[in-house]
Amino acid sequence: MSxxxxxxxxxxxxxxxxxRGLHAAGHTVxxxxxxxxxxxxxxxxxxxxRGAVYDKxxxxxxxxxxxxxxxxxxxxxxxxxxGDLHPEALVTDVSGVKRxxxxxxxxxxxxxxxFLASHPMAGREVSGxxxxxxxxxxxxxxxxxxxxxxxxxxxxxxxxxAEELGFGHISVLTPQEHDEMIGYVSxxxxxIAVSLMNANxxxxxxxxxxxxxxxxxxIAKINENLWSELFLANRDILLxxxxxxxxxxxxxxxxxxxxxxxxxxxxxxxxxxxxxIFDGE
Amino acid sequence: MSxxxxxxxxxxxxxxxxxRGLHAAGHTVxxxxxxxxxxxxxxxxxxxxRGAVYDKxxxxxxxxxxxxxxxxxxxxxxxxxxGDLHPEALVTDVSGVKRxxxxxxxxxxxxxxxFLASHPMAGREVSGxxxxxxxxxxxxxxxxxxxxxxxxxxxxxxxxxAEELGFGHISVLTPQEHDEMIGYVSxxxxxIAVSLMNANxxxxxxxxxxxxxxxxxxIAKINENLWSELFLANRDILLxxxxxxxxxxxxxxxxxxxxxxxxxxxxxxxxxxxxxIFDGE
Numbered sequence: 001m002s003x004x005x006x007x008x009x010x011x012x013x014x015x016x017x018x019x020r021g022l023h024a025a026g027h028t029v030x031x032x033x034x035x036x037x038x039x040x041x042x043x044x045x046x047x048x049x050r051g052a053v054y055d056k057x058x059x060x061x062x063x064x065x066x067x068x069x070x071x072x073x074x075x076x077x078x079x080x081x082x083g084d085l086h087p088e089a090l091v092t093d094v095s096g097v098k099r100x101x102x103x104x105x106x107x108x109x110x111x112x113x114x115f116l117a118s119h120p121m122a123g124r125e126v127s128g129x130x131x132x133x134x135x136x137x138x139x140x141x142x143x144x145x146x147x148x149x150x151x152x153x154x155x156x157x158x159x160x161x162a163e164e165l166g167f168g169h170i171s172v173l174t175p176q177e178h179d180e181m182i183g184y185v186s187x188x189x190x191x192i193a194v195s196l197m198n199a200n201x202x203x204x205x206x207x208x209x210x211x212x213x214x215x216x217x218x219i220a221k222i223n224e225n226l227w228s229e230l231f232l233a234n235r236d237i238l239l240x241x242x243x244x245x246x247x248x249x250x251x252x253x254x255x256x257x258x259x260x261x262x263x264x265x266x267x268x269x270x271x272x273x274x275x276x277i278f279d280g281e
Numbered sequence: 282m283s284x285x286x287x288x289x290x291x292x293x294x295x296x297x298x299x300x301r302g303l304h305a306a307g308h309t310v311x312x313x314x315x316x317x318x319x320x321x322x323x324x325x326x327x328x329x330x331r332g333a334v335y336d337k338x339x340x341x342x343x344x345x346x347x348x349x350x351x352x353x354x355x356x357x358x359x360x361x362x363x364g365d366l367h368p369e370a371l372v373t374d375v376s377g378v379k380r381x382x383x384x385x386x387x388x389x390x391x392x393x394x395x396f397l398a399s400h401p402m403a404g405r406e407v408s409g410x411x412x413x414x415x416x417x418x419x420x421x422x423x424x425x426x427x428x429x430x431x432x433x434x435x436x437x438x439x440x441x442x443a444e445e446l447g448f449g450h451i452s453v454l455t456p457q458e459h460d461e462m463i464g465y466v467s468x469x470x471x472x473i474a475v476s477l478m479n480a481n482x483x484x485x486x487x488x489x490x491x492x493x494x495x496x497x498x499x500i501a502k503i504n505e506n507l508w509s510e511l512f513l514a515n516r517d518i519l520l521x522x523x524x525x526x527x528x529x530x531x532x533x534x535x536x537x538x539x540x541x542x543x544x545x546x547x548x549x550x551x552x553x554x555x556x557x558i559f560d561g562e
Binding site for chain 1 (some may be wrong): 334340372402403421424435449452462465466467469471472473474475476477478479480481482483484486487488489490491492495496497498499500501502503504505506508509510512513518519520522523524525526527528529530531532533534537538540542545546547549550551552554555556557558559561
């Protein structure tokens with residue numbers, strides 16, 4: 001990909017990791033962030049060339065824009081500053097939920113501009129630009145969620161970007177398909193980990209916890225502002241996933257309460273079989 | 282610890298790992314297993330010196346006995362062969378549940394013999410002596426669950442054994458305390474992982490699963506015979522833990538359904554705080 005100028009709006013963990021990766025790939029990287037300290041850090045580290053809390057020249061001068069903001073904040077930003085974007089800007093995001101967000105962002109593009117949504121499935125249990133690291137993208141999933149308003153050219157450009165940054169698997173889903181998938185593999189798992197941690201004050205059991213418990217609760221350390229927004233943005237699907245899980249757990253509970261050893265064995269055999277498929281066995 | 286003769290009854294993953302560790306520490310190791318192939322393997326590998334499906338001479342000749350059997354099978358074995366044990370045998374087990382098991386085993390000891398229960402909190406997602414490995418004990422928890430019928434001498438001997446095998450943390454709990462702890466940190470987590478895997482046939486989502494999902498479902502690969510027995514042996518406590526977890530998940534669900542962003546944030550902050558304590562932060 002020939003050298004381009006990228007504007008990162010929101011220089012946190014993910015935005016910062018994009019900035020680092022794009023800089024390493026030889027692109028020019030500018031950034032906006034409400035926190036001057038984050039900008040100073042990135043300028044000093046040298047992985048952005050210019051940065052500001054707001055600068056109309058940066059906004060209008062970049063043909064490639066990546067929003068590293070929370071979904072609602074991105075829409076608010078577009079309402080306030082969308083008019084300053086480059087007339088042919090290709091814009092993408094990093095949002096973990098797509099329904100509602102994608103259409104809203106596309107509604108705010110002028111003719112000639114294009115918003116093509118994507119979701120880099122990467123992260124860490126820490127936040128902020130100082131924790132950013134382009135290595136989190138290596139081998140990760142990159143999901144593009146186009147609508148009827150997107151062009152093949154934009155698809156191709158985003159695909160090339162993902163390849164350049166080292167993503168391992170690039171796929172295309174509708175916003176609905178994306179949100180259904182994420183409701184199960186990500187949001188439900190976080191809801192479970194949080195509830196397991198909150199079920200009792202079991203911190204006195206700390207010395208007895210083995211790998212299983214630690215694995216299940218690692219993601220119970222969670223950014224409360226981001227995840228409450230993502231959960232609510234995907235409310236209907238996540239409620240359905242929680243209910244399906246609760247029903248499965250209720251089935252296991254009923255077998256246990258009834259002393260039904262055969263049914264317990266059947267449930268364990270089924271889960272083992274399915275998990276083996278996930279492991280490619 | 283001076284060299285002793287240990288009899289391992291049940292040469293599976295855990296029994297085999299004990300055999301390897303004891304052999305490496307310079308002890309004489311004998312083994313009984315219903316599977317001649319497992320014995321042949323261990324004899325060939327050289328980490329047991331003698332082995333048989335049953336041999337009265339091995340049973341009566343060893344002052345140290347470790348049962349690597351499932352709880353019910355151990356009690357059945359004691360009913361059939363307990364009379365052959367060395368008159369001063371010190372016997373322990375590896376059972377993941379203690380109530381019911383410990384008293385039943387102690388009832389089957391003659392005067393001069395002693396059953397002191399213990400639980401090595403170690404394992405793998407595979408089974409059988411060919412997967413055994415003394416390294417699984419390194420740094421793991423070793424729990425001793427004495428009753429009023431146990432002696433300080435036996436406690437000391439078992440403690441020395443655990444230290445010799447490299448366990449990282451040795452603790453003493455009553456059978457009730459043990460089962461309450463295990464109901465939460467181990468059995469509930471397995472019930473959750475199994476139910477998450479069984480909630481839907483989501484195997485088509487395999488390509489989208491990241492670390493979180495894989496971490497939460499790793500233990501959904503589960504030995505159905507062992508775990509159905511352990512779940513039922515701890516039924517009352519596990520039912521209570523499932524209910525406490527379901528209530529916590531229900532609380533999160535209610536906040537989500539009501540669009541209560543503040544309550545969601547509170548739950549996330551609480552889980553993050555507790556998980557940090559587990560990490561020693």
